[in-house]
Amino acid sequence: MRIDAGGKQCPIPVIMAKKELEAGEQDVEIIVDGQTQIDNLKRLGDALGRPATSEPCGEKFLVKFANGETKVGAVVAEAGSYAVFFNTDAIGTNQSELGRNLAKMAIFTLSEADHIPSYVLFMNEGVKLVTGVEPQIVENLNTLIEKGSKVLVCGTCLNFYGLKEELKVGTVSNMYDILGAMQEVTKVIKL
Amino acid sequence: MDEYYLLTFESTHAAISTEKLLKPAEVTIMPVPRFISASCGISVRIRPDMRETAEAIFAADSKLTTDDYTYYHVIRNRASGETQCDKLDYIG
Helix, strand or coil, X not given: CEEECCCXXXXXXXXXXXXXXXXXXXXXXXXXXXXXXXXXXXXXXXXXXXXXXXXXXXXXXXXXXCCCCCCCCCCCCCCCCEEXXXXXXXXXXXXXXXXXXXXXXXXXXXXXXXXXXXXEEECHHHXXXXXXXXXXXXXXXXXXXXXXXXXXXXXXXXHXXXXXXXXCCCEEXXXXXXXXXXXXXXXXXXX | CEEEXXXXXXXXXXXXXXXXXXXXXXXXXXXXCCCCCXXXXXXXXXXXXXXHHHHHHHHHHCCCCCCCEEEEEEEECCCCCCEEXXXXXXXX
């Protein structure tokens, strides 16, 4: 079946595709506008055991999911794995200069740690941390990515704050992947 | 091998204002390393290639006195965990 998600922003195409894949539909194809949607759909495909490929289709793109059985249910957490969640651009809720400096130091400390987080997640005002205002944060997160962490940034939030073009590090992501990451690890640390 | 210069402070405000002052020297902040003890947990780290720039800005524009901060030269061997940390003279 073919889904037309042209003109739809994330996470709508992911929601549309997920619904069909989980219903066991085969030959699932979806038309989307751009790379962000393609990347999100590919991650969805990998997570569900139905890997996706993409090809240009006129001015848009066609993402095709492999046929087969859709994986449902739990992902087994790696022992001791953890995710760090930033939902503000500071540690603490008073948005102070101190809080922002603490956040910066926390990311530095994580980048130096022996036991790195599986995920570093940014949502709501947390996305302001990854827009390059603080080059130190970008550098430290890139170190973490090199060491194997995944950095997921809420696309809805970047969009809301008009920061989509400013993203300097990490992968534009969505509620499914961010909540999925939290469920995949054994503990989530909210800073 | 990790080599850097490090400023530690008596107060958090001094740390934050110094970081802001030394931004043009591309300094970063980090928690004061465990091998140094200080009353404030924020330290400002200076890359060796930016040392002169940072010191020049600090000497010209910082209002801190020698009671407010301590200056170190740190060399750390990541593999062995061995650390050499020398206290330096005050800046300016």
